[in-house]
Amino acid sequence: MEAIQVSVPRIHPLDDYLRTDRLPHTLCPGCGIGIALNAFLRAVSELVGEGRLDRKNVLFVGGIGCTARTSMYTMFDSAHVTHGRAIPFATGARLANPNIIPVVFSGDGDLAGIGGNHLIHAARRNMDLLVVVINNMTYGLTGGQLSPTTPTGHYTTTTPYGNPERPFNLIPLVAAAGGNYVARASITQPEVMKSYFKKALLKEGFRLIEVVSTCPENYGRHLGYKSPSDFYLKIKGVVKMRSGVKPWDVKYDWNSEITIGEFVDRNEPGFSRLLHEQVRKVMAGEN
Amino acid sequence: MEAIQVSVPRIHPLDDYLRTDRLPHTLCPGCGIGIALNAFLRAVSELVGEGRLDRKNVLFVGGIGCTARTSMYTMFDSAHVTHGRAIPFATGARLANPNIIPVVFSGDGDLAGIGGNHLIHAARRNMDLLVVVINNMTYGLTGGQLSPTTPTGHYTTTTPYGNPERPFNLIPLVAAAGGNYVARASITQPEVMKSYFKKALLKEGFRLIEVVSTCPENYGRHLGYKSPSDFYLKIKGVVKMRSGVKPWDVKYDWNSEITIGEFVDRNEPGFSRLLHEQVRKVMAGEN
Amino acid sequence: MRGVSVGYLTGNQAVAEGAMAAGLKFYAGYPITPASDLFEYLSEKLPKRGGIVYQGEDEIASIVAAIGASWSGAKAMTATSGPGFSLMAESIGLAAMTETPVVVAVNMRTGPSTGIATTPGQGDVMQSRWLSHGHYPVVVYAPTGVQDSFDLTIKAFNVAEALRVPAIILSDAAIAHGREKVMMRSDVPVVSRKKPTPGSKYLPYEAGDDLVPPMAAFGEGFNVLVESLQHDERGYYVPTSHAFEKLVTRLNRKVDDNRKMIVESRVYGEENADVLLVAFGSYARVARGAARRAREEGFRVRVFVPISIWPLDEEGLRREASRAGSVVVMENNLGQLYREVQRVVRDRDVGFLPLLKVELPTPTEALRSLRGMVRA
């Protein structure tokens, strides 16, 4: 076993939230996931700085995928579990200890593909989770296969003749399932993204933030974007920020508009509170 | 092995569509599932009579549950598979033979609980399936536990202190996922239900018909309905038929209104057609 | 007796009571016959003790929630039967790899596939050990009745907590739904996971000589890393042969080196028997009944009952086998425990008596078959 290097100098303003001894991380050059993580950690660091968040309660959970791998680098209680199962893991962790603030940070395939059922059920229950879906429209880690959010017609390694499927538009889907907060951000607007993270981190109940992102290596190349920047600029061009839009009017169209903004913002009691309240009442003989 | 009784006299007008040697079926007295099956078989029999449907192409698939057990009695190609997996089974059967007309007939737990992911993905793809969800708001076969459609507050065997969860409203959920046809019927209006079945049987793409039903034995009793008729009359009172309602305005509220009606009715090409079209083109060298 | 309460419970209720006695704080379940009533029983009882009962959207959600809860410091459990257990295959591996204490009660019913939901089966013996991919550790106990259901549930929790492994209670519909008098001691020894010293430098997968790393809970400030990839002591992904061999060997040695703590078996009947009849679970009760009947006929049957199925009490089994006229394994499948007995008892033939039934065979029936084959 190699000597274990526990600390390296912290230089970057976010280094306090990173396992810096593992950097550089294994994501490809220019991958949008890193930009989203950057905004997320900034949101946490600001909230901690403002005394509004206790970082020791933050639980950072990923399933399996490039996005999920961010859990290997975050300096919180972190979990890198199995493909699609970040939500139930985080659910159990929170229900067993309602002080925990679970953040599920994972990919479109992980959360809306194999894990889609956990996603809609967590939303339905208004389970106290912040779920961040990094939507790079592909299965990045496994090499750029079709994902449930890949636009129709796109060429991927498993759709060499063009994707015949229609993608999910996650905003109306999750909004229809339930939850207190549903928003979509883009890696091309990091400050906006951070503000959504900050807001969502402080709410109870189910919160979903979809982040429109890129996979320059395994998807962008297939689409003909020669560099990470090309893909980045494509995204920058297609996202449109709108406010006051109803979730079912939100667009997810590669050729015209991918709407970003906040679409649901409620404050109904979270499932975890309701359940613990019930247990309290039962113990007190009130139920 | 007992002697196998292959045919018994056919008396009832729908006996032609039933494995009559197995009747009476194992559903409890007054169970709403039978009423829904009755309407479904009537729809088929009318279409066959009208020369608009070839019964030998109908594939009747259930997962596991009381509702799914209807597949044991229907005189079609039928499949009674594993819990939650009726949709993928029917999907494979249809994709391998596009003449097949698969009907998935199963319970709320089977289709929206354990099988929820298959449901939303099939809708997303506009997969050529008629999915009938018999929503009795409980897990009937296993004894009346909480289902994802059980109204909040209801007492079930696994929520002895009242259900702290919020139920799915399947109409907006499935509509947000996709599909050509989304409707909700009630066992208390069998003729309307039949008309939805007839219409949906002839469409391509994904079609969902949710049927508001009863489980007098394992759920109704818990709720205090002493007889199947009492529960039936409760349902009759709470459902309200409306037309021109958008899916997201459809109500699912045990105490005020459960909206029934047709909420999505489109004619986009089904996934099976798109996929076979693509294969045809590839073979012809057009792609 | 002081500190003992007497119950007249079903196996399912006894497992639930055992779990609560062992300190259960989180139960996640999904209904399935014949485990639903365990879930229902806990739905009523556990909240009274401040525990959480949660219904997942499927079995995967349920066991993974239990794993998550365990990392939040709660003693956690789920229960299911064949189809649901099959769905948990991947998650059992997750628990083993992340060294998460979790207890899974599996009530065998008639299989394969949906089979028969209401009748007892014994077809999941091999599955209980090998359902997940990779070479991972697991401990499996098979209660023979209601008292065992209570006692072994406590033991399963204790082993799970002591070794940070998933522990399985492999029961069946006959025991789960049968009712027996059961003595429940209130002062049962309860083991809880070892914790790191507060404020210490902590590596979540660094073990001492006992091979079991201490386990910090979420929220305690240790920045733990739960990792399903091959990892080193820190939980860092290290894809080398060295790290692989080290981790997988340690994981499995936790069970192998602690056989003493885990292993349990029982013998009944005469010392110098004509036949050593090996049977587990509800069939152990049939076998004992058969031995009783055999005695009336002057035929000497000794019954060996493995209580821990994985690992088996190999020593005990070999010792007993060496003393009997012949060795026969009787189970409700086409040879599963039998394969293990064959492997362990190498120096002599082992007979197999498959009694494929959807209800318990009677002792007389079993004895008739046994005599038939021992004669032949």
Add this chain to the structure above:
Amino acid sequence: MRGVSVGYLTGNQAVAEGAMAAGLKFYAGYPITPASDLFEYLSEKLPKRGGIVYQGEDEIASIVAAIGASWSGAKAMTATSGPGFSLMAESIGLAAMTETPVVVAVNMRTGPSTGIATTPGQGDVMQSRWLSHGHYPVVVYAPTGVQDSFDLTIKAFNVAEALRVPAIILSDAAIAHGREKVMMRSDVPVVSRKKPTPGSKYLPYEAGDDLVPPMAAFGEGFNVLVESLQHDERGYYVPTSHAFEKLVTRLNRKVDDNRKMIVESRVYGEENADVLLVAFGSYARVARGAARRAREEGFRVRVFVPISIWPLDEEGLRREASRAGSVVVMENNLGQLYREVQRVVRDRDVGFLPLLKVELPTPTEALRSLRGMVRA
């Protein structure tokens, strides 16, 4: 050679080619390393032959779609690796119970749990037989290279179709991603499921002496009934011991009684060897290399390679074992095939050489370890 095309393919490509040669018409997959490229290869090639490639939302959706497709008359397949295979546990039982021909290619990677996605493993040997609940039949082949990947895929399809059982191709990342010259005959014998006579009275689970019922497809007017419950010849649910015993016995006898058709093994090296080295899959190649190296040292190693893992060629193994100085099983796990060899070779000790590696050990390395243990 006429009717033979020569390829320079990876194991994954060879499986895909073998499947197409055997008549594959429906592939459903879900990406996972190291099986994704098999899926990708078929995504391009299969539509050219008029077949359908479908990506499910997870592994369960994929294998169940393949089962559904098989009932529509298509030869159907899926491919995956450890985590995905674990998720298929319940569905393998469904296929076995409903007697649905379906082929599952499993490329083992380093486990347990997520483990290492890119490196070869051999930890899923027991899993491949026992992952589902109940006593169900399955056939498992382990290719040792690319040629085998082609040939055994055809054989797997043929057995699946002939016996109406799920057949598994248990390969690993080394073979799946390794490349070799492969000879692909165009006139391979291809077996397809037996069909009922049109217009005949048809019971979907009524078998003749060969134990295998003919299989009607959906849409042919037979009103077939696919049933996961315990059923009789009609597919009717019958929850009796009689029906259970009859069905489960027949299901499993389909494999047991047809061992001749299924079983395959190979031996390499000298007749009267010092050691019989048993190894499968990519480790069989290591073992053969070690035997070559051993020869240089005057140490005689004979290599026994099981090709069918479930069932094993027990006779062949016993015969070979009886002739060698000692018997050693070498695999990349802590003892899985080993357990079976122990069970089969009962009259003598069997040594175990675990080489836990994330890359293939070299023959020299393997030989060194072997000599170390044979000496000791």
Add this chain to the structure above:
Amino acid sequence: MSKPSPKVFDIVTIGDRCKECEICVTVCPTKVLVISDVMNRNGYKVSFAANPDKCIGCKLCEWSCPDFAIFVRQGEGKSRGLIVWSSPEKAVAR
């Protein structure tokens, strides 16, 4: 539901299928049906058209029976309530 013209009906209960659930009794708009004293092999007292004359042929009973145990057909002469058995041995007298 379809309007039958000559208003004469046979209201037929299939005795061995009926489960005494009373749904037909509940839905019948004209109170034609009752639960009879005839018990079938499974111990259910079967539904019976005690007041056949009141039948308007709406078939709500037929449509609402979960057990395919009742149907209404064109009658002759005079409306009748019938209980039939799908096989002789299934008929059980009270």
Add this chain to the structure above:
Amino acid sequence: MSKPSPKVFDIVTIGDRCKECEICVTVCPTKVLVISDVMNRNGYKVSFAANPDKCIGCKLCEWSCPDFAIFVRQGEGKSRGLIVWSSPEKAVAR
């Protein structure tokens, strides 16, 4: 992004983290950044603030870097572009 007041900045690249992705170069509104000739141990030429004077301190580079490899801090005197290394052995000259 927050507005810094004295308009003097250090634009710091962490050499061993940079992956030459050019995102920072692309997002910088004032073209401060370029890919330098300095190659790190992983073979990437690292980003560098070649025109520090033009920096307006918007931090878009810092916020957009997927690798936590660049940040902007208050400078002294005069804006500078810097490349730092998190450990000496990670510094690789070209």
Add this chain to the structure above:
Amino acid sequence: MRTEIILAGKGGQGILLAGYLIGYSVAKFTNYQVSSTEEYGAETRGTDSKMDIVISDEEIDFIGAERADVAIFMFKDQAAKYSRLVRDGATVMIDSTLVDASTLPASWRVIDLPFTELAEKGLGTPRVANMVMLGAFTTLGLVPLDALESAVREVVSPRWVDLNLKALRLGVEEASRKAVNPLTR
């Protein structure tokens, strides 16, 4: 000493409750061991319900009855159906309202009492026939009456306790009148 009991009736006759009360009272109020198993699978109304109970002063091996020492049949046909599980010389109680004693094997010591009728006439409802039977059962000496009475108080919903206790005592009286030899243990 091991005693095997079979209790059979139709669904709705309260057989399972009666069996539970026997087991409960033995478990809680005696030093004996006790176990019971039920037969399941009732998918439609009117199915048989059958329970095996084993009472023993030592650990119970097999939990079911295969040569019952005591059998109680509350509905017709059941005696025939289960007779192979009842040993020669067994004590067999039947509800003579519904079971015809003349059809039973001569090797059994039959106690026939019209439980249903007694319940109907004596207490105004046939629903406590099971309790009348239990009262009669205590006269066999396997379970003390006071244990069963305590069990009824703990298990049965308070508003039915009195009626049930009355029914129990009625059963004791009627059975005593038949002057049964108690089983000796």
Add this chain to the structure above:
Amino acid sequence: MRTEIILAGKGGQGILLAGYLIGYSVAKFTNYQVSSTEEYGAETRGTDSKMDIVISDEEIDFIGAERADVAIFMFKDQAAKYSRLVRDGATVMIDSTLVDASTLPASWRVIDLPFTELAEKGLGTPRVANMVMLGAFTTLGLVPLDALESAVREVVSPRWVDLNLKALRLGVEEASRKAVNPLTR
């Protein structure tokens, strides 16, 4: 006769394509058996890429190289990294543009040619250094030049075929000039 070959370079140098071409030409255009394995795990750019190729006139047992008869190193440090897998007396080709021949074990028969430089100068791009190397490789007699040429034509995208063939021939020429003894098979 079994020949083990190791081919190593940096990602981007076209090592895997070169190895594939060797294997492809042997498989398709000779009667020899051939196998190859790659080393994976390249998660960031600039990682090593290494391929083992085995060519044999009989069935190949072990598919990797452990005592390579031929090794080709296209980047520095690799010789040191893999030397334990190369046998004494092996023929070792290096790209002398990037690898320093003087650091190599004396027991090897080294052929050093500046493949990258040759490609850059002779054909205007370093990207065909791998093809120049392949050309040189044919002079070892393991794979006939025409087989490799056919492989290039079948495998390489049409617009690069000519350039690649030129590079191949350049490699042949340059290597012949070094007058290597071909390996005899």
